[in-house]
Amino acid sequence: MTISEYSPPPYSSENTEENKDYLSHLNTEQRNAIETTDGPLLVLAGAGTGKTRVLTTRFAHILLTGRAKPWQILAVTFTNKASREMRERVNAILGTETERLWLGTFHALCTRMLRQHPECAGLTHNFTILDTDDQLRLLRQVMEPWHIDTKRWPAPGLMGVIQRWKDRGLTPSAVTDAEDCDFAAGHARAIYAAYQTRLRELDACDFGDLMLHVTEMLRTHPEILAHYQRLFRYILVDEYQDTNTVQYLWLRLLARRQGEVSNICCVGDDDQSIYSWRGAEIANILRFEQDFPGAQVVRLERNYRSTRHILGAAAGLIAHNTERLGKTLRTGRDDNQPAAKVVVTGVEDSEIEALAICTEANSLHRQGHSLAEMAILVRAGFQTRAFEERLMQTGLPYRIIGGTRFYERAEIRDALAYLRLLHNPADNLAFERIINVPKRGIGPASLQKLHTASRSEQVPLFAGTEMMLSRGELKGKIAEHLNSFVSALLSTQSLLQREGHVQAAEYLLEASGYLDMWRNDRSPEAPGRLENLKELVRALTDFGTLGEFLEHIALVMEHDDKTASEAKLSLMTLHGAKGLEFDIVFLPGWEEGVFPSQRTLDDGGQKGLEEERRLAYVGITRARLHALIYHAGRRRTYTGWQPSMPSRFLDELPEEHVTRKNDGIPRQKSLRDESLFSQGIMNNGHRQGSFSAPSGGPSFQPGEQVTHPRFGNGIVLNVEHTHLEIVFENGQTKRLLSSFVKKI
DNA sequence: TCTGCTGCACTTTTT
DNA sequence: GTGCAGCAGA
Numbered sequence: 069m070t071i072s073e074y075s076p077p078p079y080s081s082e083n084t085e086e087n088k089d090y091l092s093h094l095n096t097e098q099r100n101a102i103e104t105t106d107g108p109l110l111v112l113a114g115a116g117t118g119k120t121r122v123l124t125t126r127f128a129h130i131l132l133t134g135r136a137k138p139w140q141i142l143a144v145t146f147t148n149k150a151s152r153e154m155r156e157r158v159n160a161i162l163g164t165e166t167e168r169l170w171l172g173t174f175h176a177l178c179t180r181m182l183r184q185h186p187e188c189a190g191l192t193h194n195f196t197i198l199d200t201d202d203q204l205r206l207l208r209q210v211m212e213p214w215h216i217d218t219k220r221w222p223a224p225g226l227m228g229v230i231q232r233w234k235d236r237g238l239t240p241s242a243v244t245d246a247e248d249c250d251f252a253a254g255h256a257r258a259i260y261a262a263y264q265t266r267l268r269e270l271d272a273c274d275f276g277d278l279m280l281h282v283t284e285m286l287r288t289h290p291e292i293l294a295h296y297q298r299l300f301r302y303i304l305v306d307e308y309q310d311t312n313t314v315q316y317l318w319l320r321l322l323a324r325r326q327g328e329v330s331n332i333c334c335v336g337d338d339d340q341s342i343y344s345w346r347g348a349e350i351a352n353i354l355r356f357e358q359d360f361p362g363a364q365v366v367r368l369e370r371n372y373r374s375t376r377h378i379l380g381a382a383a384g385l386i387a388h389n390t391e392r393l394g395k396t397l398r399t400g401r402d403d404n405q406p407a408a409k410v411v412v413t414g415v416e417d418s419e420i421e422a423l424a425i426c427t428e429a430n431s432l433h434r435q436g437h438s439l440a441e442m443a444i445l446v447r448a449g450f451q452t453r454a455f456e457e458r459l460m461q462t463g464l465p466y467r468i469i470g471g472t473r474f475y476e477r478a479e480i481r482d483a484l485a486y487l488r489l490l491h492n493p494a495d496n497l498a499f500e501r502i503i504n505v506p507k508r509g510i511g512p513a514s515l516q517k518l519h520t521a522s523r524s525e526q527v528p529l530f531a532g533t534e535m536m537l538s539r540g541e542l543k544g545k546i547a548e549h550l551n552s553f554v555s556a557l558l559s560t561q562s563l564l565q566r567e568g569h570v571q572a573a574e575y576l577l578e579a580s581g582y583l584d585m586w587r588n589d590r591s592p593e594a595p596g597r598l599e600n601l602k603e604l605v606r607a608l609t610d611f612g613t614l615g616e617f618l619e620h621i622a623l624v625m626e627h628d629d630k631t632a633s634e635a636k637l638s639l640m641t642l643h644g645a646k647g648l649e650f651d652i653v654f655l656p657g658w659e660e661g662v663f664p665s666q667r668t669l670d671d672g673g674q675k676g677l678e679e680e681r682r683l684a685y686v687g688i689t690r691a692r693l694h695a696l697i698y699h700a701g702r703r704r705t706y707t708g709w710q711p712s713m714p715s716r717f718l719d720e721l722p723e724e725h726v727t728r729k730n731d732g733i734p735r736q737k738s739l740r741d742e743s744l745f746s747q748g749i750m751n752n753g754h755r756q757g758s759f760s761a762p763s764g765g766p767s768f769q770p771g772e773q774v775t776h777p778r779f780g781n782g783i784v785l786n787v788e789h790t791h792l793e794i795v796f797e798n799g800q801t802k803r804l805l806s807s808f809v810k811k812i
Numbered sequence: 813t814c815t816g817c818t819g820c821a822c823t824t825t826t827t
Numbered sequence: 828g829t830g831c832a833g834c835a836g837a
Contacts, residue, residue, distance in 0.1 A: 175827045275827050448823045511813045643824050706828050
C-alpha cells in the first residue's frame, strides 16, 4: 500500500461537517483530544475521564473526515481485550465492519510485520512463537554447558534478565560488559547469545523477540521502514505509560520521518504506570514533549466515574509522588450529591479482615447492590486465599480473576504441544514436551540418543525418531511405545487432510494415549482436566484451520468462559483491576510490607514506593460509590502470625475525605504494642530498620551474631522486614527469613 | 527410568 | 503450607 493509491474515502462527503453526532456528547477537552489530528499529541487521561472513548472516537474521526483510509492508521494497545473493545467501538461508530485495520497489540502487530519479512530475523515463514514453558525449557538446555549453580542463579531468574534486556531493545551484542557482570557469574550475556542462536536454529522466537526482531528489522532495512512510514499516516497508542524501551523505539521509528511532523497520538496516565517490573518505562510518557518536538498536550481531568470523596482521597494520595506530569481529577458529576467518604477500617488480624469484608459485602448485597458491582482488590495473589475461604463459608458467589489461565494449564499445554507437532513436525520443543507424556519410558538418556541421531542426520527430532525406528536402532518397550506414537501422529496427519482439524485433534489425543492418561489418573483434578481438554477441542471449532488456531493461541493466551453466569463478587489483584470499575471496592491489606510491598521497596527504593502509591491510586479510583480500605494488626503467613503496621499510604489520605474506624484496635495501640516492635521504629517515625521475627520473636540488628541450623554461624548484614541478610562463616551471603536463625 | 525424599524459597503478569 | 528442583535409591 502506498500513498499513490490514496483517494478520499467514500464516507467523506456526507459525513464531514454536518454529521458529527459522534462528537456531540463530549466535553471540550475530549473534543480537543479528538480534533487535534495533526502533529504529535499526548493525551493525559486521568482515571475515569473517558480515555477509551476519546481513542475510539479519534480513530473514527480520522476516517470520517477523510484524513486516512482504514489501513493507514496504526492503532496499538497492550492487551487483546483493549484491542477487541477498540475494534468493536470503532465499528459501532462507523456502522460497518472495517477490515484490514492495523489495530492490535504491540505483539500482534509485530507478528504481522515479522510474518511479512521473516528472513530479516533469520526465520522462515513458518516460525513458531514459544510459550513461557518452552522458553524456560530451552534456556535450561542452553545453560547446561556452563554448569551454572542453579540454586544461586535459577533459570527463571536468568530468563527475567534476558527479557529485561529484550524489553530495552538490547540484542546480545548490545549488552555492555558492565551489565553482564551481575548475573550467572558473568555468563549471562554469553548464555543470552547462545539462547538466541538456539531459537534461530529452532525457527522460533519468544515473546520479547517479536518486538526486538521487528525493531531491528526497521532499523537495518530502510526500505521496509520507509514502506511502513508511508503507510501509517496516523498512529494511536493506548496506555503509553506502560510502554517499554523497545516499544518506544519501534513507535519512534515508525512515527518519525525526516523533516516531517508525525501524527502520533499517545494516550496514557503517568499516575497509573504500574508495570515497571516488567520493563515499562514511565520516562517514556514523562519525556514525550522532548521526543516529539512541537507536541501538544491535552489533559483529561473531568472524571465521570467516582464521587468527590473518592477522587479527593485518590488525589491527595497521588500528590505525594514527585515523578509526575501533574493532573488534578475533578468530578464531572453533580457536586452536590451526597457521597460517602472513603472508609479506613483497622482490624485485629487478617482473618477478621476477611470476615469484616464478607460481612460488609453481604449486607451491601442485601441492601440491593449487585455482587457483580463489588470487588476485593488485593496487592498479591496469596491474599486471595483467606477471602476465598471466608466467601465460601458466607455463601457469597465469587470469581477469582487471574490465577492460572486456561491456556497455561498443564493439560492444555500438553494438548497444544500435540497439536503443534501435528501442524509442524519440526517443532522440537513440542516434541520434547510430550514425547514422555504419557510415559513412554523416554527419560533424559533416551532423549539424548534421539537428539544425537537427529543432529547427525540434520533432521528434526520427529523425523530422526522415525529414522531410528525404521533402522531398528531402538529396542524393547521404548521402540514399541515410540512406534505407536509415530504412527498415531502420521495417521492423524492424513486424517487432518480428509476430515479437518477438529476430528484430527480428537483422534490424536485419543490415539496417543493422552486422554487415557487422565482417565486413569485418580487425582481429584483429573476430571476437571478432561473437561478442559473437551473445551479445547470445542475452541478449535471457532477456527478455520489448525494453523490459525495455533497462531491465535500463541498471541492470545486468554480464553473467555462462554458459560453465562450469575452475578459474582470479583476477587483479583490491583494489577488485574486496572481499567475496570465497580460500585464498591474493598481494599484489604494496607499494611507496611504488604502494601507498599517490602520487595518493591527493597529493590525499587523511592521509585518503587512511588509505583506502589500509583497502585494504591489505581485501586481507589476503581470505585464509583464506595471505597473501603482495611488494615490488620497481624497477618497469618506460612510461618505463623506476623505483626503488621498500618500502611504509610493511610496517613496520606486527606482527612476531609476519609472516615476512620478502628474496631477495637486503635491504630496507636497496634503501633505501640509492647515487644512487637523495637524502639527504632517508633523513634524515627518511619517503619523501617529492625523488625521483629514472627510471633514476638527477637528482633535483629545489623552486626549481630546469629546461628542457622544448616549454614552455621554468621553475622547479620541487613535487616529487611522479615528477612535478614547474613554472611556466614563459609563466606556465603544469604537472605533468610528471620525465624530460621537464632541469636548466639 | 522412576520414585520419593529433602531442602529451600516464597509480588505484581501481559503478550 | 505449598511447590519445585535436585538427588539418592529402587
